[in-house]
Amino acid sequence: PLTSVDVAVFTVMEEQLRVLLVRRPDSAGEPFPGRLALPGGFVDVDIDASLYDCALRKLAEKTAFHAPYLEQLGSWGSATRDPRGWCATHAYFALVAAPADEGAAQATASEWVEVEAALRKRLAFDHAEILACAVERLRGKVEYTSLPAFLLQEPFTLPQLQRTYEIVLGRPMDKSAFRKRMLDAQFLIEAGSIAGDAGRAAMGYRILDRERAAVFPRTFRSVE
8 A cells, every 4th residue: 555644734823723734736647636735745665764754754845844743643544545546644743833934834835724724625635534633632632731832932931822722722721720730740941031922021931841742630621
């Protein structure tokens, strides 16, 4: 079977959770020509030592992101998902800070699409199903981990981090309870005073360990 890797790349931009979609080549012989899709591609056995390495390579080639938070999501495979033959794809999701401008993604005709709008699009292959699974996984894990911190440029303030959580989950959070949860988890390190909301000085923070997310002892819902 053909073996590929696809990646759902998420960021928060303009107060929205967005996913990066790329335009399929519009040429003869290409499946789903011109259709939007998740970035990805086939495993190259000569240079990809693992599926993870392939995912990193495809991110660099198609989106210009080299070291995002990257986590394996699941696998999809069938005789019908790709008209070129029996194909299995291994899906990942990545979290990145919003680029300075949308042109930071190098793939031709790529765009950051608000997640709910992206879920309504007719994406190539079975990417709509993969994206729906990625969104569900992200929102589920945000309830008990520090994943939204990977969506921010460092350093960031606690109010900025709280707002990112609220955007991903789609609901407000109590300020004092949120602050206590973040500081008690000890996954942040102080980075000195920075400009916060409304230009006021506030403590800035960086992520202590960028290889993994902190896991909280309780979900946010359990204490609301």
